[in-house]
Amino acid sequence: AEGALATESPTDRQPLSSSPSSSPPKKKTQCGDRNLADDFEKHAALLAAAALSPTSPTSPPQLSSSPGKESMSPYELVLRSELLGETKPTKSCRRRLFQYKPDGDAVGCATTPATSESPISKRSQELLRTPPKTPRKIATSPFRVLEVPAIRDDFYLNLVHWSSQNILAVGLGNCVYLWNAGTGQVTNLCELAPSDPVTSVNWNARGTHLAVGTNKGVVQQWDVAKRTKIREFGGHVSRIGALSWRDSVVTSGSRDRLIINRDVRERSPHTSKLIGHRQEVCGLQWSPDHQFLASGGNDNRLLIWDPVQAVDTGSQVCNLVWSVSVNELVSTHGYSQNQVAVWSYPTMTQIATLTGHATRVLYLSMSPDGQTIVTGAGDETLRFWNVFPPTRTAATLGDFGSLSFGSMQIR
Incomplete structure (x- = not known):
């Protein structure tokens, strides 16, 4: 066989004693124990060159594939x-x-x-x-489910947000309710006019003020401790479905396809507008370092502002949230899988898909410790997911597992 070591065959050996023969004896061939076939070295050189050359489409999977070192x-x-x-x-x-x-x-x-x-x-x-690095595993099932009766099944609204003070704000109809995750207490913050229901809610970084978007395109700023409305902001001609804070600047996205930034410290707030979506803006989120703004719309586009970047997600983008511990963000979607997607930034590669909601995942917010996200949908459930690793400076906020979320209701 090609490449095999050459050895003497028993039929080639001469007997120790034999009778004279008319034919002359065969000449004995001398062989070493490392006598290789002539073309063996050529094949070995070709094999080595193929291993070092760039992979081609016809290469075997084990040679052309280059798995990540973390998974090897x-x-x-x-x-x-x-x-x-x-x-x-x-x-x-x-x-x-x-x-x-x-x-x-x-x-x-x-x-x-x-x-x-x-x-x-x-x-x-x-x-x-x-030592080998163990890949991080993301749980694909919620660890708690909180029932929320009568929550609106509207793709364009953002009615759930978790504050840094561990308080969950939920918009139901024309009212805003505050649910304390530590005590389970429910408080009615405000009640708007029946003709102008709540369409979005969002906390500032300190968890002291709550921005409330309405169906008529108005942004209201509320002092939660005093339970009083501080001021209102206009600028949109249609409902505000997405809100996000950047220090003292509140950013709003509307059905009119505009994104507006307002500084709440100014008497006449400085306003800047961002135009990029072709349909209604459904999700907004500033990155933790306040350098990038992510926006999602009904045009199936996910935009990263400055620098501008777009990713086609394949379905409607309902909501967005950035991680505070790793370079990742989460987006929620509607038809056809009603999934929650985890993306790696800046490559924008999808690293996890979470499913469980029966309808569009309309609402999304993150816990103050940065590890847990809460999602809500028209199936009248809030689902809690452990997605991100803990941060080094994360404060201990108590054991969520000690609360009987499944037996609680908001309202």
């Missing part, structure tokens, strides 16, 4: 390091899969020193000494 076992990392040379040497060098003597030309390769007794390279030894 130490054995796989060492194997790829030794055979495929994935060590990024300082100088380009040629590594052979089959080699019976040291290669003196490969100076830049991460090979084992001559004094080392290890059969593997220094890089592979470092990989073995490095």
Whole structure:
């Protein structure tokens, strides 16, 4: 067989004693124990060159695929390091899969020193000494479900938001209710005119003021401690379905396709407008460092403002929220899967899909510790998900598991 070691066959051996024969004896061929086939070295060189060359569409899956190092076992990392040379040497060098003597030309390769007794390279030894990183797992089921009767099943509204003071604001009809996650107490903050129902709610960073958007395109600023309305802001000609705070600036998105920024400290607030969506703005969220604004609309577009970036999600974007511990954000969607998507920023690759709601996931907010998100839908449920890892400076807010969420109702 090609590539096999050549050995003497029993039929080629001469007997120790034999009678004279008329034919002359055959000439004995001398063979060594490492006599390889002539074309074996050529095939080995081609195999090594194929391993180092860029992958082609016809390459086998195990060679063309390049899985992330976090998902590979130490054995796989060492194997790829030794055979495929994935060590990024300082100088380009040629590594052979089959080699019976040291290669003196490969100076830049991460090979084992001559004094080392290890059969593997220094890089592979470092990989073995490095503890493997366990990939983070995201639970795909909610750990609590809170019933919310009569919550509106409207894709364009954002009626749930969680404050830094661990208080959940929920808009029901023309009223805004506050639910304390620590005590379970429910408070009615305000009641608007029946002809102008609540269409969105959003807390400021300190959890002291609540912005309330209405069906007529008005933004109201409420002092929660005093339970009084401070002021109102105009600028939109239709309902406000999305709100987000950036320090003292409140940003609103409306059915009129506009995004407006207002500074609540000014007597006549400075206003700037962002135009980019072709249909109603359904979701708004500032990043934790207040440098980027993410917006989603009924045009199936997810925009990142400054720099501008768009991702086609394949379904209506209902809501958005940024993570405070990792470079990720969450978006909620409607038809056809009613899913919650987790995205990695800035690559905008989807890393997780959470399902469980029976209808469009219209509402989304994050807990003050940055680990849990709450989602709401027209199926009259609020679902709590553990999505993000804890932050180093996260404050202890109590054990949510001690509360019987399933037996509670808002209103």
